[in-house]
Amino acid sequence: MTNDNTLDDRKLQELEEKFDPEMRFRTTVAPATWIVMTLLIALSLFHYYTSGFGLLREVTHRGVHLAFVLGLIFLVFPHSKRAYAAHLHSTWHRPGGVPLADWLLGIACAVSVLYIPYVFDDLAFRVGNPSTLDVVMGSVLFLTLLEATRRSMGWPLPLIAIGFTVYALAGPWFPGLLKHAGASWSQMINHQYLTSQGIYGVAVGVVSTYVFHFVLFGVIATRIGLGQLFLDIASSIAGRYAGGPAKVSVFGSAMFGMLSGSSVANAVTVGSLTIPAMIRVGYRREFAGAVEAASSTGGQITPPVLGAAAFLMVEFLNVPYQTIIVASIVPAFMHFFGVFMQVHFEAKRHGLRGLTDEEMPKLRESLRQRWPTLVPLFLLIGILVSGRTPYLAAFTGISSCAIVGLTTKTQGNRRANWVLFALLHALLGLIAFGDFGGATDHVKLGLFAAGVLVALAGWKLAGVTGRIAHGVLVEAFETGAKYALAVGAAAATVGIVIGVVTLTGVGFKISYIITAWAQAIAGSLSSVLPAFLADTRSLTLLAALAMTAVVCVLMGCGVPTTATYIIMVTVAAPTLVQLGVQPLVAHFFVFYYGVLADITPPVALAAYAAAGMAGSDPFKTGNTAFRLGLAKALVPFVFVFSPSLLIVAKGFTYYDFAITFAGCVLGIVVLAAALSRFLLVEMQRWEQLLCLVAALLLIAPGLWVSVAGIVVVLPVLARQITTWRSPARELAAEIDIGTR
DSSP: OOOTEEEEEEEOOOOHHEEEEEEEOOOOTTTTTHHHHHHHHHHHHHOOOOOOHHOOOOOHHHHHHHHHHHHHHHHSSOSSHHHSSOOOOOOOTBBSOOOHHHHHHHHHHHHHHHHHHTTTTGGGTTTTTTOOHHHHHHHHHHHHHHHHHHHHSSSHHHHHHHHHHHHHTTGSOOGGGOOOOOOOOOHHHHHHHTTTTTTTTTHHHHIIIIIIHHHHHHHHHTTTTTHHHHHHHHHHHHHSSTTTTHHHHHHHHHHHHHTOHHHHHHHHHHHHHHHHHHHHHHHHHHHHHHHHHHHHHGGGGOTTOOOOOHHHHHHHHHHOOHHHHHHHHHHHHHHHHHHHOOOOOHHHTOOOOOOOTTTTTOOOHHHHHHHHHHHHHHHHHHHHHOOHHHHHHHHHHHHHHHHHHHHHSSSSHHHHHHHHHHHHHHHHHHHOOOGGGGGGGHHHHHHHHHHHHHHHHHHSSSOOOOSSHHHHHHHHHHHHHHHHHHHHHHHHHHHHHHHHHHHOOOOHHHHHHHHHHHHHHHHHHHTTOOGGGHHHHHHHHHHHHHHHHHHHHHTSSSOOHHHHHHHHHHHHHHHHHHTOOHHHHHHHHHHHHHGGGGGGGOOOOOOOHHHHHHTOOOHHHHHHHHHHHHHHHHHHHHHHHHHGGGGTHHHHHHHHHHHHHHHHHHHHHHHHHHHTTTTTBBOOHHHHHHHHHHHHHHHHSSHHHHHHHHHHHHHHHHHHHHHHHHHHHHHHHHHHHHOO
């Protein structure tokens, strides 16, 4: 903590490393430092180049990506926490502070990955009949991949992959429906290594063609000041009202979520400013941390960038990315609206103030200095909604960030800066939108080279200076690659799980088991519920959704959202589709509950990171964060039964959308009041109970159910309004204000 009650950069880095194993990078010395930096920058440049000028052959592109990612993990991540904290020195057995064993593991892993692109032309004749060398190379990759994943994100995901592998090998020994013929080690390696159904599957493809680029875009956009502009805008919108810093946290996290798909990174970045301010105006420490944690988890569901899982949806569902963007708008709004209303009621209940004029940023000055940083975001969104590829959008956004960062100054911009800014963006527009016939890639590359030469000449001759130095851009390319390593390893490891599912057919068996249990639960409930509520089909679906939600949350305890989503989509989503749920809706349901795990104890990573900044009890912070994010837990059930809420789902009607949207908004307000024990005045227990019942009725799809919810809440409104207008309450409020 610094004297001004904000968190310094070193403290933030320590918190990020403590609560997010994906950020726990090893410190190295020369020559390892230079080797690692060069490889990281080369990895970023490889993806930057291919996103703008054409991807390589599928297996080659994925192989190069994986070779870089997995090889670098052994150099960037230590094998244990104790090794992470060890004293650095370079010796013959620790070149650059990295153990020789890690260098050898990284090289072995990279070679085993690149073996597949090398033998690709002959691969069709070897699938199903692997050679001894194929099995050896596949075994090396399999084992080093598990170790790389353990280093970069902990034990949970590797243990899941090992469990599925044991199931594949020991099929004949499993009981009942789970029993299968089993596979030999050679057969399993053949399926996992030589086909596109395993390690080289769709998950790695999506990360190598979409996700990496947007991680890099988020890092560079933050470096040029776009994140700070978002926070200044959020402060100006919400800061002056009751409990202002908490409302700034909600708005700021929503906007910053457009850049960062990581809950922990979002919590640490935005929370470094909002959490101390929340504590300063009177919020309890655990509530301050919980607000930031709950808001930050919304980053993965906030369009247009969303989290990595959104790009996987594009591949799994074979729909345009703009479909995913549109479908995510209303559920994301409901999440942030639910957190905002609880923050508001909490502030009113305790009489918390907003920010003073001295504490508020000067929005006009911030916009004057930072408005150019919005250009990359607008370009990225424009290309995404135009129907072009996401990786072209990322290429344009990254290029625009570099132009803005290197040609625009925060103060006193000169004419040469703006001329170069406009000229380079014009060239970028030609590259992104130009149609040059058959020689598209060659012409684009020529224009790009011309742009680089113009930029170099402009910087040299006209003395152009920007808001960042050239070294900052290079550092951003290095850091962006570092941030993408863990998700790359997770995608490859999840490929093992998918490979086992496709090899053994266990997905269909699990779907059958879930459906059978759901029908049994529905049968039991139908015998005790009234006839008008005992629709067996709806009860079966409700039970299946509840079981899927619980498994998603449990899977998410320590497993990244992307991995949780892929596993649950492979195993559980087919069950929901069999029960009549649209594929798009089923995928969104699984996605949202995977994200919810970041604020669900006992392993609520975002909540624990926020608690570290707030100095509060992590478990209490996690419980409060889950309460604040309860709307995110209820809304997925709503859009399953009323798909119109996703706008682009089949069967959309304006009537259904209007009824469901209005009911959700009212229900979330009533639910927030019940959980906060405050609407206009302090609530009594019977009012809380009625509000909880009314909230569930209002949120449930259907006009008459919503009307019933309104009827239930009317006595509460009557009592609240009467008490709020009473002279005795006004006198007590004046005395309380005078005391404060």
